[in-house]
Amino acid sequence: MKLLGQASGPSPGGGQNGRLAAFEQRYRQEQGVRLFWTGAYALLFLVALAISIIVSDFNLPGLITGLPKAWNYIAGTLPSLSFEALWADLADWYWGLRFWLRLLFETILMGFIGTVLGGIVALALSFPAARNLVENTAIYFAARRALEFFRTVPELVFALIFVFAFGLGPFAGVLAIAVHTAGSLGKLFAEVNENVDERPLDGVRAAGGNWPMVMRLAVVPQVLPNYASYLLLRFEINVRGAPALGIVGAGGIGQELYVAIRQFEYTDISAIMLLLIITTSIIDVICETIRHRLIGHDLTLGS
Amino acid sequence: MPATATAHVDIDRYKRSNPELFSRPLAQRLRDWLLWLAFAAAVLFTLWWIDANPMRIVNGLSKLGVLVRLMVPPWPGDGLWEYCYAMFETLAMAFLGTIIAAVLAVPFGFLGAKNIVPNWLFHFGLRRFYDAFRGIDGLVWALIFVSAVGLGPFAGVLAIAVGDVMVLGKLFAEAIENVDKKPVEGVQAAGGSSPHIVRLGVFPQVFPVMMSHVLYFFESNVRSATILGIVGAGGIGLQLSDRMRINNWHEAAFIILVILVTVAIIDNICRRIRARIIEAGRA
Numbered sequence: 001m002k003l004l005g006q007a008s009g010p011s012p013g014g015g016q017n018g019r020l021a022a023f024e025q026r027y028r029q030e031q032g033v034r035l036f037w038t039g040a041y042a043l044l045f046l047v048a049l050a051i052s053i054i055v056s057d058f059n060l061p062g063l064i065t066g067l068p069k070a071w072n073y074i075a076g077t078l079p080s081l082s083f084e085a086l087w088a089d090l091a092d093w094y095w096g097l098r099f100w101l102r103l104l105f106e107t108i109l110m111g112f113i114g115t116v117l118g119g120i121v122a123l124a125l126s127f128p129a130a131r132n133l134v135e136n137t138a139i140y141f142a143a144r145r146a147l148e149f150f151r152t153v154p155e156l157v158f159a160l161i162f163v164f165a166f167g168l169g170p171f172a173g174v175l176a177i178a179v180h181t182a183g184s185l186g187k188l189f190a191e192v193n194e195n196v197d198e199r200p201l202d203g204v205r206a207a208g209g210n211w212p213m214v215m216r217l218a219v220v221p222q223v224l225p226n227y228a229s230y231l232l233l234r235f236e237i238n239v240r241g242a243p244a245l246g247i248v249g250a251g252g253i254g255q256e257l258y259v260a261i262r263q264f265e266y267t268d269i270s271a272i273m274l275l276l277i278i279t280t281s282i283i284d285v286i287c288e289t290i291r292h293r294l295i296g297h298d299l300t301l302g303s
Numbered sequence: 304m305p306a307t308a309t310a311h312v313d314i315d316r317y318k319r320s321n322p323e324l325f326s327r328p329l330a331q332r333l334r335d336w337l338l339w340l341a342f343a344a345a346v347l348f349t350l351w352w353i354d355a356n357p358m359r360i361v362n363g364l365s366k367l368g369v370l371v372r373l374m375v376p377p378w379p380g381d382g383l384w385e386y387c388y389a390m391f392e393t394l395a396m397a398f399l400g401t402i403i404a405a406v407l408a409v410p411f412g413f414l415g416a417k418n419i420v421p422n423w424l425f426h427f428g429l430r431r432f433y434d435a436f437r438g439i440d441g442l443v444w445a446l447i448f449v450s451a452v453g454l455g456p457f458a459g460v461l462a463i464a465v466g467d468v469m470v471l472g473k474l475f476a477e478a479i480e481n482v483d484k485k486p487v488e489g490v491q492a493a494g495g496s497s498p499h500i501v502r503l504g505v506f507p508q509v510f511p512v513m514m515s516h517v518l519y520f521f522e523s524n525v526r527s528a529t530i531l532g533i534v535g536a537g538g539i540g541l542q543l544s545d546r547m548r549i550n551n552w553h554e555a556a557f558i559i560l561v562i563l564v565t566v567a568i569i570d571n572i573c574r575r576i577r578a579r580i581i582e583a584g585r586a
Contacts, residue, residue, distance in 0.1 A: 046468060052395035055457040067454035070461070073451045106352065113349040129490065152563050156530040157541075160547055165370060166363035170353040210304070241509070244442040245536060261446045280438035281431075300549070 032258045076179045077270035082118040092220055094271055100253060106170055107252035108283070118181025119231050122147075125182065127215050131150025133193055136240030147190070155241060159250045170251030177238050177245070185234055193219060223249035228294050240280050309332050374556035382554060386542055390561050395571070396456050396531070397524040400463025405517045407468045412475025412513075419479065430476075436469035441527050445536040452558035455538030463524050463531075471520060478512040479505075518573045519579075525569050529562050 052058075079093040094100075128134050129143035158179050162172035200218035205240060209217060246254020260268040307577060320327050326332075379386060413419050445462035452458050487504035495578050532540025539558060546555040 048398060054401040055392050055395035056397055056399050056460050058457055058460055062452060062457055063345060066448075066461070070448055070451035073447060086516075100429075109349045109352055113346065113353065116346055148567075149563070150565050153564070154526060154530045156533060157543065157559060159560075161367070161370065162363075162534075164547070165366040166359065171355055171359065171363075200554055213414075232525065240438060241440060244440040247442060247446075257443065258446070261450065273443070277435050277438040281434065284434070288389070 011219045066244060079265045079267045079270065079275075087188065089150055093267055096268070096271075098273040100256065100275060103256055107242045107254070108239055108279070109245075110170050110174050110242045110245075110252050111235060114177025114242070115231060115238050116237045117178040118175070119185055119227075119234070121178065121182035122185035122189050123227070125186045126193055127219070129186060129190040130193035132196070132198070133215070133219065141239060143186075145235060146192075147183050147186040150179050151187065152183070153179040153180075156244065156248060159245045159248050163249050168249045168251075173245040173250030173252060176250060177242065181234055181238060185230060188230045189223070190229060192223045193231075211227050225294050229291045232291050234292075236284055237278070238282050243276055325349050339413065369455070371417060373552035376561050377556035378553040379557045380411075380551070380554050382542070386539065386554075386558055386561055387540040387544045389532075390565055392456050393528045393540070394525060394565070396538055397463060397521060397528040398458040400460045400528070401467065401517060401521045401524050403460070403464040404467035404471050405513075407464070410469035411468065411472030411499065412479055415472055415476030416479035417476075423486040428475065433469040433476075436466070439466065441466040442534060445531045445534050449535045454535045454537070455534050457526060459531045459536035459538060462536060463528060467520055467524070471516060474516045475509075476512055477525070478509050478516070481512075482508050511583070513578050515577050522570055522573050526566055529566075530576070 161178035204218045243254035448458040490504040532538040533544045
């Protein structure tokens, strides 16, 4: 308000010079205000940085001694491969290949079934969690909060609890993945649902369809390609995340990786990690191709 | 009703003249059925593999019910301050790790941008290299750094920073590639030197995008930092796994609640900051 008042301050009598001076003054003032806020934010940032450095006891000596150690550790995991006996060395490095491939397969299966089960739950919850599809606010609210709970509690915490309840093994891991997937996919699905075209809904309602019929015949055909694309994306994420669950005893190759790290089986660590990186890259590429095709398919249908 | 009758007659006529409009070709239907069958088979096989029999589910659910009953009510016991400090430590780890990753990611971003380094082989190789890092979970980095620098939040900071730097680098590279040429040319035309071009032509376009990526990463790092403690990298996760190990479920439930509330608050703050940055970028 003050600035506005000043802008209109130099009244007719001021002439060009007066207006220019007023303009420059106003410019300086605005610049000063901006500078002040930038400085204040910078100060806030620096204070937060300083506090977090102190709290997380981040220190330069620790870093200087720690980084070479970490590097030595990573370098130590690399196998000694010689050119003359390459095959023998490789065989030595991947001594447990068959066993690891089996566990890797299990990890992928965990990601797969976790995504499917979580996707089913997400699908069921996404309709009540879409603002435009339910009239009852209480149901909407409950569905939204449930999804939020599923996705905010870390997957690993669910895994810890499920390992307690269902015993060690991939089953607990699958449940943990499924619950987390239900939460995050449910939210995305609900957002897709909220963006549907209303006209088909009205059509089914006008023809006398009840709520499940409206969902099945008007909503699902519109949203299916987006769902599939999100499902594939989630599958990638779950395969990448499944090894971490092995650390708390929830099956898959993560368990083996954890044992290798704990027992300092250096070359095993790099062997398993390389397998994991290759697998996740392949799955990424495959899923990306399918996703592009799905969305392309959808666009051609739409036009 | 004559109108509907004509409609039905019309439909019958169309069905006879253009049958392909009413049913898809047999091959396509067969392929769809086969895909669904394969999918169902894969699901059943996996359920068999992970040993998901009904007995096990019922037993587990009843055990889970017992656990939930043990968790209610969530109660901090006498560790309230300890937990609050641990949560604070988690936030500090996430903040510092994100900042370090963001600072280190800037040069990686410039290296990976097509318009800065126009060699496609280099570009392709570097991008795949960035992607490969994404395949390693933060928890694995935490395990490595706990082995290298010992237990505590310091290991967590390093794990977050190293795990994120490549992914952020890739996102920064994409932001730099998407820079609009016109403001750059405008500054050039007005006689700006190259620092001017970077400051006035490139920076205002890239900065909001980078900041919003960094904020997203901070959010997700707060979430992942809560569990790094389970492998010994400091923060609230250590407390949580300890309480679970000694079967103190009241306190475990309380810690989970603390995590939920903190994550919600951080998400809210980040959303507001992001909205402001985007607004400022548009203005």
